[in-house]
Amino acid sequence: MRLGFAKTDVTPRVGVELAGFGPFLNRRSIGIRDRLWARAMAVEHDGQTCLLISNDLIKLSLDDTHRVRDIICAASTIAPEAVMVHCTHTHSGPATGFLSGWGQPDAPYVETLPRKVAAAGLAALEGLQEATLHHAEVPCEGIGLNREYDRDAPPLEEVLEESWRPAHPELTDTTCHVLVARAAEAPEKVIGFTSYFGCHPVVCCQQTRYIHGDYAGVATNLLEREHPGAVGLFLQGAQGDVNTCVVHKPEQESLLALDVIAARYARSVREGFVQAQQVEVDRLAHALHTVTFTRRVLTREDLAGRLAEQEAILHAPGASDEDGTVRMAMVHAQAYRMLLRQMDMGECMEPPTELQGLRIGPIALLGAPFEIFQAIKNEVRAGALAPIPLVMGLTNDGLGYATDKTAATRGGYAADTVPLLLGSLAFANIHEELVRGLLALDRELDG
DSSP, X not given: OEEEEEEXXXXXXXXXXXXXXXXXXXXXXXXXXXXXXEEEEEEEETTEEEEEEEESSSOOOHHHHHHHHHHHHHTSSOOGGGEEEEEOOOTTSBOOSOOTTSOOOOHHHHHHHHHHHHXXXXXXXXXXXXXXXXXXXXXXXXXXXXXXXXXXOOOHHHHTSTTOOOSOGGGSOOEEEEEEEEESSOTTOEEEEEEEEOOOOOSSOTTOOEEOOHHHHHHHHHHHHHSTXXXXXXXXXXXXXXXXXXXXXXXXXXXXXXXXXXXXXXXXHHHHHHHOEEOOOOOEEEEEEEEOOOBOOOOHHHHHHHHHHHHXXXXXXXXXXXSHHHHHHHHHHHHHHHHHHHHHTTOOSSOOEEEEEEEETTEEEEEOSSEEOHHHHHHHHHHOSSSEEEEEOSBSSOOOEEOOHHHHHHOSIIIIIHHHHTTSOOBSSHHHHHHHHHHHHHHHHHO
């Protein structure tokens, strides 16, 4: 087996709008706390090659993923279906795609981004060397809480105590997975690593204006410094209903807490380095499925009626753009206008996307373009054939939340509002459809 790692800088210039926490906050960056990276891992075994790129970004669109693949495949012999493009989902990086009111993408940055991401992948392919792969699953606690059931983050002084744990730890990840690559000719040398964990990178929120990769990026940077020359990838798991224990705090408190939460995560990954056992890689496989997910049906009359309700708020006497209710009405109005245009032009209301999987020995990386809820991940893990199935969100595309059945029935921000921010209809049955889709990937990868 050969492994290769590389990274390229994808930090935007200061002044771009940052992603998340709308509506229409005009949250522009004022400085760079940490640079953002596209980090790549290439794997070659028995004539097969796969490439995984993880980006310190909130998301990439499917079109941008295809551009990344096109650049890589034009300059190498790797198959496009073997290239996976993943994002860590930091909310302290640039807006990178349409999300009405939640940050305006910077056109020059977005246009030049795919080539920078592809450069990391090509460098990883060029750097392939004989290596061994080691894996550990280790405790990782005191970082996240389930925001659907533990509604509010506890006081800062409470969560910064090392003994803090959420009320419902079973509704979060309590372990992280660590993969360590060591040079075959010098087993003591770490050439790269990945860590997998599911939790929103939102220690820093709407009042913070500095660019960085949040706890995942800060921890990965720290671990890279401890292993000079190594490149580390963070793989975002099922974080749809899991926030960090510090969220929505003032800027100074958030920035101070950031290093505490990052240190907790780094400590767990560091323990994974110690415990990791060599993996027998008997296969390397990839699978890419183009899929559609069913959406709720709304008629043109439904959309027009909802648009009229929002326009009544926007056009009411005394309506002000300083009013959050007015700004949120603008979010909905933009979405309904976009959906009406799509409907009138006969465009597809259920656009296709991708599910992708990579199998490295006993490890299956099962990627979907969603912020996935924990219950969905748990069902996939229970039904998977791979000994170590890792369900990854924000892969190859960004389509909002994949909510579990309970949250979908309850409705609200994740199930109803975010699809509108993306200019699309809400999903009709995403829980069951995504479980089926990811398990189909797993079966194909199992051969």
